[in-house]
Amino acid sequence: MRWACILFPQLALDGVLRHREDPKAALALIAGPAQRRMLQTVTPAARELGLRPGMTLTAARALTDEFVIAEYDEKQIEHWHHLLAAWAYRFSSHVSLHYPRALLLEVQSSMGLFGPWLHFEQRLRNELDAMGFRHRIALAPNPAAARMLANSHDGIAVPDRHALRETLGRMSVERIGLAGETATAFSRMGLRRLHQVLALPRDTLARRFPEQVLRHIDTLLGDRPLVLDCFAPPDFFDVRIELNFDVESNQTLFFPVKRLVSDLAAFLAGRDSGVQRFILHLEHRNLEDTRLTVGLLAAERESEMLFELTRGRLETLQIPAPVQAVRLVARDLPRFVPESSQLFEDRPQQKLPWEQLRERLRARLGDDAVLDICSHPDHRPEHAWRQQAAGKPDLAVALPLRPGWLVSEPVALGDDAGQILAGPERIESGWWDGADVRRDYYLIRTEHGQLAWAFRQVGQAGPFWLHGWFA
């Protein structure tokens, strides 16, 4: 097994920046209580203005006014993390979110599909660049080592355990994920590199340091397995972008919407599904959201195409109030079936097998919406047919003339029922199951020329009850 770690050194910043049209702007993310707002992270442009993380907002404002701020939102970071995991799921079935701001991918089993690591890595980098996330990638025989190597290397690929021991040995003890005090203790003892630590006898290490230290080092070297949770992609897509000012023109919405749609496309590619219907919510201050439903005829996942479709609808949309946030929700995610045409097929357009279509209908209309209907050997009309899920027997029952339509609840015909053409035919059954039926059925032609199947209770004069149409 070979593990790749993709580390996102500024996930929070990238998450905010990618929704802005000018990624080079001076931007600072702020956090903390309202009385004491602190700068959490800053872009390089902001750094040039003299802003540093850890500064209070008032101090920063005193220095310069030429930067924009955004909230440092833990939830958003987690959200980006999950989105990236959904993206990475496309490259490996084993994706883990074990470490914060990093993804672990088991890549050895994917190399057959994506080619040697050199190409594979390039592809990951290209796609991450396109999505606007800065990253560092490291490859190692075990996940913990890959994560720690990503701390100080970018693009390193360690082939085996022997090489791993050497590479890790050269790393500073402060960068291998040890607790702060342990790392400090090591460096005060003069052990600045990991290989110096490894040279010590194990029992002395065990005596002087907590057991986590040895355990961590063993995990790094691959002597102890690291238990990882597998990432499972969510079943639907729901992403919201808060705009940092009120947007009044549809044109301005295109950029955030394009980001949302391309995120959706990345998500769909990871799940190997398409989208057939999604809803764009435009949120206003005091009004209900404007909802823009984009429905497609077949499942699609091409980012450009989805955006074009959305844009076409967005351009003609009347927005009642300024928009504060945009949210994209996609729940109907059928399997993506690329268009294929077979050489010898009666119907080349049969792109969807019945099973899939049935699922799609059920998903939209409810579980009980799709019914197979079949006959049931019973003389009572109400019981002579069944709705059934599957596997129906073909029973041919010889019955006298029966109508094509059955009215679910018999309706009383007026006194002037019409002309009796045939009948009575007595149906008397069901005394054993409590639904006793004693009726005389007639074939009746109504005054409008309709052919009706109606009954009277045996021994009662009363009106005719309409039970079916000879349609």
Place this chain on the structure above:
Amino acid sequence: MGAVVALDTLLQQRQVWKGQPTGLPAHIQPTGHAALDAALPAGGWPDTALSEILYARDGMGELQLLWPTLARLSQAGERIMLVAPPFIPYVPAWQAAGIDQRQLVMVDAAGDQALWAAEQCLRSGCFGAVICWPQRAGDRALRRIQVAAETGETLAFAYRPLAESANPSPAALRLVIDDAAGQVRVLKCRGGRPSANAISIRAGR
């Protein structure tokens, strides 16, 4: 006005267009009613298109118009979809008409959802025939169904009330069942001029 122009010259100069009859479809979908087949230009239902059946009231023989077709399709192993039928299909009667009940599927939906379901079913190409009962369907909705029938190469049937006969429709064939039971009039058919005479479909009962 004096100059006499030969017709051939006009044709060669492409100034006059001759209406070319469209070729017959690859598959003929006979209706099962000989008189009706003879009256229709395609020799049956327009293949891969929407046919509309306009009827005044229930119980006018509107199902019996389709049953022979459905029986033929179901026996050939094609599925038949009923999208939101107005009543319960009473299977023994359908069986008696020769329809294989194992091929009958029904979808329960209302309004726009039913139209959506019909369109999906047509487009998927899983069915030999899709029958729907659109309520207050506009021109746009019917056009979608028509396009879906073309895409999925499926026979589509829409039952609509007689009042709709006054409105235009994109259907390739429009049949009217009015009061005289067992009589069908062709209101519109693609590729031919409908005869005004009523055609009897009732096989005699």
